Amino acid sequence: MRITFFATKQYDKETFAKIGKQYPELELEYWETELSPRTASYVTDSEAVCAFVSSDVGEKTLKALKDKGVKLVLMRCSGFNNVDLDAATRYGIRVMRVPGYSPEAVAEYAMGLALAVNRRIHKAYIRVRENNFSLQGLTGVNFYKKTAGIIGTGKIGAAMTRICHGFGMKVIAYDKYPNPELDFVQYVDMDELLASSDLISLHCPLTDSNHHLINLETINKMKDGVILVNTSRGGLIKTDDLITGIREKKFFGVGLDVYEEETNNVFENREDEILMHSTTARLLSFPNVIITSHQGFLTDTALEAISEVTLNNAMAYLRGEKKGTELN
Numbered sequence: 001m002r003i004t005f006f007a008t009k010q011y012d013k014e015t016f017a018k019i020g021k022q023y024p025e026l027e028l029e030y031w032e033t034e035l036s037p038r039t040a041s042y043v044t045d046s047e048a049v050c051a052f053v054s055s056d057v058g059e060k061t062l063k064a065l066k067d068k069g070v071k072l073v074l075m076r077c078s079g080f081n082n083v084d085l086d087a088a089t090r091y092g093i094r095v096m097r098v099p100g101y102s103p104e105a106v107a108e109y110a111m112g113l114a115l116a117v118n119r120r121i122h123k124a125y126i127r128v129r130e131n132n133f134s135l136q137g138l139t140g141v142n143f144y145k146k147t148a149g150i151i152g153t154g155k156i157g158a159a160m161t162r163i164c165h166g167f168g169m170k171v172i173a174y175d176k177y178p179n180p181e182l183d184f185v186q187y188v189d190m191d192e193l194l195a196s197s198d199l200i201s202l203h204c205p206l207t208d209s210n211h212h213l214i215n216l217e218t219i220n221k222m223k224d225g226v227i228l229v230n231t232s233r234g235g236l237i238k239t240d241d242l243i244t245g246i247r248e249k250k251f252f253g254v255g256l257d258v259y260e261e262e263t264n265n266v267f268e269n270r271e272d273e274i275l276m277h278s279t280t281a282r283l284l285s286f287p288n289v290i291i292t293s294h295q296g297f298l299t300d301t302a303l304e305a306i307s308e309v310t311l312n313n314a315m316a317y318l319r320g321e322k323k324g325t326e327l328n
Helices: 010-020 059-067 085-090 103-119 121-129 155-166 190-196 216-220 239-247 270-284 300-319
Strands: 002-005 027-030 048-051 072-075 094-096 147-151 170-174 199-202 226-230 251-256 289-291
Touching (some): 002 010, 103 121, 103 199, 103 226, 103 251, 103 300, 147 190
């Protein structure tokens, strides 16, 4: 079976090529371009395509893929809010994902962002490179004995709770489905978590019900001087309201590895691109904000796990097997 990979970076190609040697039944084709209705129409002789969280896997794209004979969409990520599952079902296209590849990779990165904004490491790094060793404005806070509020305790959120617990923090969490394995975590309602946490880290999927979970109302319920970290999905935070909160000095620091309208620099029109760059520039103008380019997953362990699960999904499709990674 031939699989066309979209939005392929060099690290994707290297890892999939390495793992792909174990799957002689699969022919892997790598494209740098992002998946969209236009690029989907260029697919030839492929029964499957492999997409990423930034890909457009909406109805128009799926229709174009169906017309090209594609029967399988492999998401090499856990998120699938960018996939129209109803349309995929109507067009007879199976969609499979990688629900858990290395939760520790993302959780460790989330704590890295929290530490960086807390101890102003980004500012210190730039200063020292300019031969400025001043400590002015670099004072942080101890995480030890502070309260960490974790929103979402799936595999990544659970890993984050263990990291925070290891730092000597009190760990509280909000999740509709509490994790019984986390006996050191106190589950509370959302209002209590917002009001009590010194560090809030988001680890939940993006759904219609939690879109803009962090908005002006929820920000106003937070403790003054809170640190907010998001390595999950950009749409969980209403950016304009976050900027208002930063201007009002609600946050000690903000660390974002994801952000609204994140589309791997693919925009429907010039106006959307201008708006995106403007919003990001506004966030970057604040000295207590760190934004990175969605790299929380980017470790060798995670990349190999993603490759293995993705290609195993393809093999399960070939064999007519059902797996827990299916979305429709």
